[in-house]
Amino acid sequence: MTRLPVRKxxxxxxGGAFPRSxxxxxxxxxxxxxxxxxRKDVRDAVRAARAAQPxxxxxxxxxxxxxxxxxxxxxxxxxxxxxxLCSGREEVEGAIDRIVWYAGWADKLAQVLGGSNPVAGPxxxxxxxxxxxxxxxxxxxAPPLLGLVTRLLPPLVGGNAVVAVVSExxxxxxxxxxxxxxxxxxPGGVVNVLTGFAAELGPWLASHMDVNAIDLCGAxxxxxxxxxxxxxxxxxxxxxxxxxQSPWEVGAFLELKTxxxxxxx
Amino acid sequence: xxxxxxxxxxxxVPAPRSDLSEPEPVVSELDKPKxxxxxxxxxxxxSAPESRDIVRIAERYGHFVGGEWLEPAETYETIAPRDExxxxxxxxxxxxxxxxxxxxxxxxxxxxxxxxxxxxxAKYLFRIARLLQERSREFAVLESLxxxxxxxxxxxxxxxxxAAHFFYYAGWADKLEYAFPNRRPRPVGVAGQIIPWNFPLLMLAWKVAPALACGNTVxxxxxxTTPLSALLFCDVLxxxxxxxxxxxxxxxDGRTGAALVEHDGVDKIAFTGSTEVGKGIQRRLAGSGKRxxxxxxxxxxxxxxxxxxxxxxxxxxxxxxxxxxxxxxxAGSRLFVQESIYEPLVAKxxxxxxxxxxxxxxxxxxxxxxxxxxxxxxxxxxxxxSGEQEGAEIYQPPCTLPExxxxxxxxxxxxxxxxxxxxxxxxFGPVLSVLTFRTPEEAIEKANNTPYGLSAGVWTxxxxxxxxxxxxxxxxxxxxxxxxRFDPSSPFGGYKxxxxxxxxGRHGLxxxxxxxR
Numbered sequence: 034m035t036r037l038p039v040r041k042x043x044x045x046x047x048g049g050a051f052p053r054s055x056x057x058x059x060x061x062x063x064x065x066x067x068x069x070x071x072r073k074d075v076r077d078a079v080r081a082a083r084a085a086q087p088x089x090x091x092x093x094x095x096x097x098x099x100x101x102x103x104x105x106x107x108x109x110x111x112x113x114x115x116x117x118l119c120s121g122r123e124e125v126e127g128a129i130d131r132i133v134w135y136a137g138w139a140d141k142l143a144q145v146l147g148g149s150n151p152v153a154g155p156x157x158x159x160x161x162x163x164x165x166x167x168x169x170x171x172x173x174x175a176p177p178l179l180g181l182v183t184r185l186l187p188p189l190v191g192g193n194a195v196v197a198v199v200s201e202x203x204x205x206x207x208x209x210x211x212x213x214x215x216x217x218x219x220p221g222g223v224v225n226v227l228t229g230f231a232a233e234l235g236p237w238l239a240s241h242m243d244v245n246a247i248d249l250c251g252a253x254x255x256x257x258x259x260x261x262x263x264x265x266x267x268x269x270x271x272x273x274x275x276x277x278q279s280p281w282e283v284g285a286f287l288e289l290k291t292x293x294x295x296x297x298x
Numbered sequence: 299x300x301x302x303x304x305x306x307x308x309x310x311v312p313a314p315r316s317d318l319s320e321p322e323p324v325v326s327e328l329d330k331p332k333x334x335x336x337x338x339x340x341x342x343x344x345s346a347p348e349s350r351d352i353v354r355i356a357e358r359y360g361h362f363v364g365g366e367w368l369e370p371a372e373t374y375e376t377i378a379p380r381d382e383x384x385x386x387x388x389x390x391x392x393x394x395x396x397x398x399x400x401x402x403x404x405x406x407x408x409x410x411x412x413x414x415x416x417x418x419x420a421k422y423l424f425r426i427a428r429l430l431q432e433r434s435r436e437f438a439v440l441e442s443l444x445x446x447x448x449x450x451x452x453x454x455x456x457x458x459x460x461a462a463h464f465f466y467y468a469g470w471a472d473k474l475e476y477a478f479p480n481r482r483p484r485p486v487g488v489a490g491q492i493i494p495w496n497f498p499l500l501m502l503a504w505k506v507a508p509a510l511a512c513g514n515t516v517x518x519x520x521x522x523t524t525p526l527s528a529l530l531f532c533d534v535l536x537x538x539x540x541x542x543x544x545x546x547x548x549x550x551d552g553r554t555g556a557a558l559v560e561h562d563g564v565d566k567i568a569f570t571g572s573t574e575v576g577k578g579i580q581r582r583l584a585g586s587g588k589r590x591x592x593x594x595x596x597x598x599x600x601x602x603x604x605x606x607x608x609x610x611x612x613x614x615x616x617x618x619x620x621x622x623x624x625x626x627x628x629a630g631s632r633l634f635v636q637e638s639i640y641e642p643l644v645a646k647x648x649x650x651x652x653x654x655x656x657x658x659x660x661x662x663x664x665x666x667x668x669x670x671x672x673x674x675x676x677x678x679x680x681x682x683x684s685g686e687q688e689g690a691e692i693y694q695p696p697c698t699l700p701e702x703x704x705x706x707x708x709x710x711x712x713x714x715x716x717x718x719x720x721x722x723x724x725x726f727g728p729v730l731s732v733l734t735f736r737t738p739e740e741a742i743e744k745a746n747n748t749p750y751g752l753s754a755g756v757w758t759x760x761x762x763x764x765x766x767x768x769x770x771x772x773x774x775x776x777x778x779x780x781x782x783r784f785d786p787s788s789p790f791g792g793y794k795x796x797x798x799x800x801x802x803g804r805h806g807l808x809x810x811x812x813x814x815r
Contacts, residue, residue: 145479150803152785153462160789160803245794257585264580266749267573267592267795281481281813288793289800292768294778 043067043204045074045228046211048081049221054229062228063118063205070229075196075237078225082167082194083243085222090164090192098139100218101190105132107213118206119178128182131278135186138280142191146284155296162287164192165269166245169238171231173251173275177203180275181210184250187273187282189224196225196238198251204228239263246286248273343655346662348449353440355526358387361395361549362532364402365542368395374551376525379446379668380659381702388525391550393557396517399546400563403488403515406543412485412513416472423468423510425538430461430503433534437527441499442659444526446668446704447622449660459784460503463802466786467507470807474512477804482814485513486589487565489810490558493528494571495521495670496625496726502528504801505568506545507786512810514566515544519558522551523671556582565589568809570627572724573750573795591799591809593627593791595724596752599745600630600781601735601767604638606757610779612646615730618755618781620654620666620708624728625674627796628753630781632721633732634741640734644712647732651708652695666728669704678706678727685711685720690731716744724750738763742770751793755781774800 044051045068053059056071070078089097108115108129115125143161150158168188173180177200188195199207211226227234231251239247239262246269249256256272263270271285360367370389377384389395411419430437434457441452474483489509493501498520509516520528528547535545548554552575559567559579566589569579573594583590600618602611618630635643659667669675686692690711699705706727714721714731721731735741745754754773756764764778774792777783784790789800799809 148804150785150787150789152783152788154783154785156780156783158785158788160805165793260584261581264577264584267577267580267594267797269798279480281478288774289789289791289805290768290774290776290793291789291803292776292778293780293783293788294764295780 043208043228045070046208046215046224046226047074047078048085048225049215051211051215060229062202065205067204067208067228070198070227070234072234072237074227075234075241078196078227079167079238079241079243081222082196082225085220086164086166086194089194089220089223094140094143097190097192098136101132101136101139101186104214104217104219105129105136107217108132108210111209111213115178115206115209118209119203120176124176124179128179131179131182132186134278135190135283138283139190142280142283142287145280146287147289150291152293156293157296158291158293160289160291162191162284163290165286165288166193167243168193168195168286169241169244169247170195170197171235171238171247171249171251172197172199172207174200174202174253178206178210180251181207183276183278184248184273185224188246188248188286191283191287193246193286194223194225196227196244198227198229198231198234198238200251201230235259236262239268240265242266244268246271250275343663347658348439348442348660348662350439350443350660352436353443353530355386355440359389359525359529359549361389361391361399362529362545362547363395363399363543364405364546365536368398370395376444376523378443379523379670379704380443381700385444385526388529388549391519391548391554391557395548396554396557396561399517399548400488400490400561402543402546403517404563406541407485407488407515411515411541411544414513416474416513419510419513420468420471422538422540423464423471423507426534426540427461427464427468429534429537430457430464434458434461437499437530439660440530441527442667445495445498445524446659446670447625448664448667449662450664451622456497456500459786460500463500463503463507463786467511470508471511474807474811477807478811478813480815483512483811484814486810486812487514488563489514489516489566489568490561490564491516491518492555492558492567492569492571493518493520495524496622496627498524499527499531501570502531505570508801508806509568509810510544512807514810517546517548517558517564519548519550519555525549559583566809567591568799569593576797589809591801592797593799593801594752594795594797595750596627596629596792596796597632597722597724597748597750598628598630598753598755598773599632599634599771600755601634601741601745601757602636602639602643603756603758603760603763604636605759607759607779608639608643608646611757612643612650614755614757614779614781615647616650616654619730620728621782623666623669623706625670625726626782627724628775628782629726630753630755631725631730632745633730634735634744635732636741637734637736644710644732647710648693648695651693651710654695654708656697656699656705656707658700666708669706669727672704674726675704675706678725678729681720681723681725681727682709682729685714685718685729685731688715688718688720690714690718690720716747722748738767742767746770746772749795752791752796753777
């Protein structure tokens with residue numbers, strides 16, 4: 034007698050929970066009904082991200098590094114499942130290795146991107162990189178897993194909270210990744226995953242006044258309109274590459290803070 | 299045009315002490331200074347005018363394009379804000395003028411500047427730094443004349459820093475491959491740069507020095523009201539024998555700036571100015587692929603804790619908001635005072651204000667010069683009126699302001715609510731809003747409650763609290779137990795709506811470089 038398998042419901046990932054779209058909408062992708070996020074889901078996700086961001090940024094860099102390393106562990110454990118949801122084993126291994134690579138950057142960014150400045154006067158002066166805040170990511174359509182990981186990790190390792198709109202045609206890997214994130218000690222709300230239509234959700238994210246930066250990597254078509262909307266609160270606009278791996282990718286989502294103090298007896 | 303100096307009539311003489319109608323300072327017994335410095339009743343200052351003979355202003359200026367002066371189609375008059383004296387006719391740059399300048403910059407870029415070795419570029423920049431040092435008094439006088447800032451500041455701050463910027467970035471020109479590990483840098487191309495009127499030559503240096511060091515060529519538009527030091531800078535370029543077209547200067551108002559922003563031949567725009575205009579530029583450049591950096595407005599919190607060295611803090615507060623008439627994007631315009639020291643601090647501050655000398659920018663005694671323009675004066679007046687209308691209490695020390703020119707007395711508002719316009723909007727004038735807080739958490743909450751994020755100040759003797767505050771202030775520059783310090787090696791720039799990108803330091807190179815990897 035064959036056992037009937039238990040199927041998964043593909044939902045959003047917001048604030049550490051897995052809600053359906055408040056709109057009740059789904060769309061069919063990869064043979065599944067996947068939640069089709071709405072403007073209100075964007076709003077909820079940004080709110081969750083804003084609430085979670087200060088705690089994530091305030092965690093020690095060592096801690097952030099370990100949490101992200103644990104994410105790699107969680108993906109490794111599900112490697113077989115992931116392989117079925119993307120181009121295969123090689124993409125999964127690439128994604129895992131990229132997570133590990135960025136995890137190791139957490140406690141080195143300040144040393145490579147910051148520094149002390151030899152000002153001409155009796156002052157101690159140093160520059161430290163800090164998270165910019167809430168980052169919207171329009172992930173590339175492909176590859177569905179590695180593309181998302183490539184754009185997600187740079188803002189994340191820098192202490193930002195992320196609202197990601199994932200591959201429209203191949204969203205299942207992203208939902209699986211959300212499940213790995215949920216079990217990896219990444220605090221709820223630090224990563225929020227929205228499935229749905231980037232063309233519909235992009236403008237709401239680009240114009241949202243509580244989003245500090247937007248990565249337009251996966252914007253298809255009218256990126257110019259998104260850039261125009263982003264100017265309303267002087268967002269940092271990033272055109273991330275779908276396959277880049279560099280600390281400079283992280284730097285795009287960081288602010289530099291310079292502190293002065295007099296030196297004296 | 300000379301002969302304006304040495305006239306006692308123009309000099310600001312503080313009113314005799316007995317005329318002061320200031321309220322009796324409230325000082326608790328504990329906080330009373332042991333030796334209170336009393337200002338003698340009849341203290342006046344003899345005039346100490348800086349000679350303006352050192353600078354020669356032409357009657358008419360064109361645009362500096364391809365190493366030559368381009369006859370402008372249209373001109374406007376630039377004046378001295380201290381007495382509205384007309385100084386020169388300068389060009390109102392048209393689209394055609396901008397076209398010529400961009401073409402000259404492109405040609406210079408392609409014809410050698412971008413392929414010149416870094417060490418040769420460096421030597422040009424070192425030359426410029428040296429020439430600015432040699433001619434610094436000439437520039438300082440011109441800066442004070444055309445912009446209205448006290449000669450003390452243009453002489454001791456603007457000019458030394460401008461020269462230092464060129465010297466600093468000169469050294470980077472042949473070391474760029476060491477600046478960004480594992481990256482291969484190359485120039486961006488032609489940079490369009492638009493600068494403000496508050497530090498005309500210094501902002502030029504902030505823009506031009508890193509651009510040239512990185513191998514770019516430049517089209518720069520000085521501010522409408524303060525073009526003269528940039529035009530004199532062209533003579534420095536001539537003396538430095540900088541190849542023609544590497545730096546081009548087109549003067550004019552916002553229309554000239556818009557033409558530069560929209561020009562297809564420009565690869566990168568760097569803008570310093572208001573947040574409103576900055577947003578417009580960001581919108582305008584959407585989809586263009588052009589690089590952009592913005593250094594925009596601010597509404598900085600200057601936070602004083604009850605354990606701060608109060609007299610030092612008062613000096614820092616005064617420097618923070620009255621430096622350059624408050625025409626400073628990072629001015630400490632919101633003063634947050636811990637409640638327990640509110641009264642003694644405000645009393646000390648008001649007493650200090652009464653000793654500030656407002657008057658002729660070319661007088662070496664002057665602390666506060668002229669407001670830069672009639673339009674800016676109008677904006678300050680409007681916001682100050684809104685403060686009074688919304689219910690804040692205004693204090694201005696007694697001082698007689700000259701009849702001609704643009705003047706505004708140093709102003710302190712107390713009884714200010716966070717919602718008042720004077721606590722929310724950038725005034726860009728000598729106007730301070732005083733607010734209070736009880737705990738460090740509350741100070742952070744209030745300080746960060748603004749769309750801006752350019753700078754902040756913290757005054758406390760407790761080191762751990764300084765670092766705690768510095769971590770939480772959402773601002774690109776934090777001055778602890780000091781304020782308004784600048785250095786070419788120190789990155790400067792804002793969070794949030796104060797802009798993006800940094801100027802100064804290693805980080806200031808990045809906006810002017812492309813990377814092959």
